[in-house]
Amino acid sequence: MTANHRLICTLCREEADRTDWRCRACGGVLQIAWTGPAPAGRIAAHGRGLWRYRPLLPLMGSGEIVTLGEGGTPLVWIERWAAVHQLGRVGLKLESLNPTGSFKDRGAAVLASHARALGIERLIEDSSGNAGASIAAYAARAGLTAVIFVPASAPTAKRAQIARLGAEVVPIAGPRAAAAEAAVAAAGRGAVYYAAHNWNPYFAAGMATFAYELIEELGETGIDHLVIPTGGGSLFVGAYDGFVRWRDVTGTTVRVPRFQAVQSVGCAPLVAAFQRGLDDVPPIVRHPTVAGGIEIERPPRSRLILSILRTTGGTAVAVEDAEIIAERERLAELEGIDLEPTAAAALAGLARLARDGVVRREETVIVAATGAGWKDPGPLGSSPSRPE
Ligand SMILES: *Cc1c(COP(=O)(O)O)cnc(C)c1O
Numbered sequence: 047m048t049a050n051h052r053l054i055c056t057l058c059r060e061e062a063d064r065t066d067w068r069c070r071a072c073g074g075v076l077q078i079a080w081t082g083p084a085p086a087g088r089i090a091a092h093g094r095g096l097w098r099y100r101p102l103l104p105l106m107g108s109g110e111i112v113t114l115g116e117g118g119t120p121l122v123w124i125e126r127w128a129a130v131h132q133l134g135r136v137g138l139k140l141e142s143l144n145p146t147g148s149f150k151d152r153g154a155a156v157l158a159s160h161a162r163a164l165g166i167e168r169l170i171e172d173s174s175g176n177a178g179a180s181i182a183a184y185a186a187r188a189g190l191t192a193v194i195f196v197p198a199s200a201p202t203a204k205r206a207q208i209a210r211l212g213a214e215v216v217p218i219a220g221p222r223a224a225a226a227e228a229a230v231a232a233a234g235r236g237a238v239y240y241a242a243h244n245w246n247p248y249f250a251a252g253m254a255t256f257a258y259e260l261i262e263e264l265g266e267t268g269i270d271h272l273v274i275p276t277g278g279g280s281l282f283v284g285a286y287d288g289f290v291r292w293r294d295v296t297g298t299t300v301r302v303p304r305f306q307a308v309q310s311v312g313c314a315p316l317v318a319a320f321q322r323g324l325d326d327v328p329p330i331v332r333h334p335t336v337a338g339g340i341e342i343e344r345p346p347r348s349r350l351i352l353s354i355l356r357t358t359g360g361t362a363v364a365v366e367d368a369e370i371i372a373e374r375e376r377l378a379e380l381e382g383i384d385l386e387p388t389a390a391a392a393l394a395g396l397a398r399l400a401r402d403g404v405v406r407r408e409e410t411v412i413v414a415a416t417g418a419g420w421k422d423p424g425p426l427g428s429s430p431s432r433p434e
Pocket residue numbers: 148150176177275276277278279280281282339340342386388389416417418
């Protein structure tokens with residue numbers, strides 16, 4: 047099977063090798079560049095879930111895929127929750143129902159498939175929990191080994207899940223960035239692949255399927271706002287690329303929603319950059335937050351995220367821990383859906399956008415429900431989340 051893509055640097059446009067995880071020339075983040083004719087005709091020929099969009103994904107040499115049934119997640123409308131915030135049509139895309147409980151399975155499935163096709167034997171990742179669990183699961187499924195560096199402050203339930211999935215868990219003291227540094231140091235060359243969700247272009251490419259599913263489900267209606275809890279921006283950037291690619295491939299006029307990024311007040315570099323009109327994130331002071339999944343001080347994809355915010359007319363908004371906990375509880379009580387705090391941050395962000403008049407009652411809003419409640423039971427559960 048011939049490749050349908052190349053890897054290029056988003057900064058200097060240099061072409062990269064398919065085993066690189068960042069640009070060797072300038073250190074920039076890599077991106078898929080599509081080659082050859084766009085897949086014609088029916089895109090989603092058969093099946094459900096992520097691989098339904100296989101012709102739109104970066105093809106692997108051997109053509110073998112690694113799957114656990116990811117994608118194809120339900121979209122549910124939360125009228126009661128919406129009414130509390132003077133909103134109308136709010137849909138939650140339940141990424142929490144993916145095989146390991148978060149949207150990161152979409153990226154891990156594509157990345158693991160790619161890694162196996164390249165003959166890689168070992169995956170290295172750093173994660174506050176969910177990406178680690180996804181990489182561990184798909185590595186196991188693919189017959190690869192995995193080493194996951196986690197901040198020592200990561201929720202116990204997440205660390206336990208990674209270990210159960212057969213990966214080696216290496217706790218790293220200090221801030222989230224320390225785990226990333228340790229992982230980079232451990233990732234060598236050859237058969238060991240740095241599978242970082244914050245860098246890896248194949249991981250982000252898997253996220254385009256999140257957009258494809260929304261387009262297929264809501265094509266005619268369209269979406270006014272897409273609200274995403276954003277740390278490194280794999281979903282934010284990947285979903286945006288999905289909307290654009292669908293439009294390019296099908297030639298249809300798909301409306302790209304306004305992309306709304308939600309961060310925690312404790313760690314909001316994108317909000318700081320957005321508010322000051324900067325092209326890249328400024329250095330920030332980080333404070334502990336219950337939303338550990340979006341605690342990324344220097345997101346490698348920051349420039350892409352900021353440009354998508356501007357292109358789509360979106361905003362970046364920061365929310366307090368108390369708002370996150372309140373909306374988590376409200377959603378569970380009113381709608382029967384339990385999300386982890388990082389995912390509930392999106393709802394807290396939407397509540398703010400509604401109060402600020404950015405999102406209006408007559409508009410259609412989709413919220414990425416990125417992770418399941420059991421991942422991080424919180425203070426009422428048996429394994430409290432303990433931010434540093
Ligand atoms: C990883 C994660 C996010 C943020 O994803 P990024 O790709 O880092 O922006 C949001 N919610 C949950 C539950 C996550 O695990």
